[in-house]
Amino acid sequence: MAADSTSGTGAGRTRRRGAALEDAILRAAADELSESGYAGLTMDRVAARAGTNKNAIYRRWPGRLPLGIAAYRRLATAVRPPDTGELREDALELLRRANRHWGSPLGGILRELFAAAGGAAELVARLPDQSPDAAAAPWLTVLGRAVARGEASPEALHPRVATVAVVLLRNEFVVRGVPSAPDDVLVEIVDEVYLPLVRRRAPNAD
Structure with missing residues (x-):
């Protein structure tokens, strides 16, 4: 099966697929969300930032909103409920x-x-x-x-x-x-x- 994307240049270029490529896409989408908000999130910008193509993104997320939600999940952190005694x-x-x-x-x-x-x-x-x-x-x-x-x-x-x-x-x-x-x-x-x-x-x- 052909790889979805590559990173690096020349002899040092490595192929990315599966979880590694998905992580790169989500990391790029999370960065775009942080910098530009959902209004500025585009598949083109995420693809460019992740060093891949839009088809690789669409195979995993059918649209901008599902991708944005998945990226937001990377940014959010869970916190424990308070326990003040009252x-x-x-x-x-x-x-x-x-x-x-x-x-x-x-x-x-x-x-x-x-x-x-x-x-x-x-x-x-x-x-x-x-x-x-x-x-x-x-x-x-x-x-x-x-x-x-x-x-x-x-x-x-x-x-x-x-x-x-x-x-x-x-x-x-x-x-x-x-x-x-x-x-x-x-x-x-x-x-x-x-x-x-x-x-x-x-x-x-x-």
Whole structure:
């Protein structure tokens, strides 16, 4: 089988295929995303940067959006859920992390990818922490600890309930188009919506 691409020149030129070529393409696409955002991501520029051709890219990713999502996955890093010992502080920290991320240059890329994906849930689910299970995981973790401490109702341990706060924050970005939500908005989401919701049947709720 012929190699997809080569690197180097002359006698030192090496053939790349399979995982090595895929890594070079993703690295080039991630660099392009970081420098130009999704709007500036093109197959031509990625191919040139990776030292390959567009056909090699299209054989792996059928279009610009799937490539952009795969490249974003290389840029994103996972973080552990907070554990302050108090549900309110854990929830605020999760929201503040999300707010900082979505307001950052990397978060700007994420918002561009969301907009490009539109209603394509299967594409959005490929983004780090954006599948329903991944998005709910840190919230279910902090909520589970709160249930064990008696701060929240066991009935609140449902993905839709657990993620209400971050969905409301996402609404600030998607619907209102804000570059970053003020901290008082985060406090309001937690104090006026999230905590009353998850504590409504807690044994020691006020």
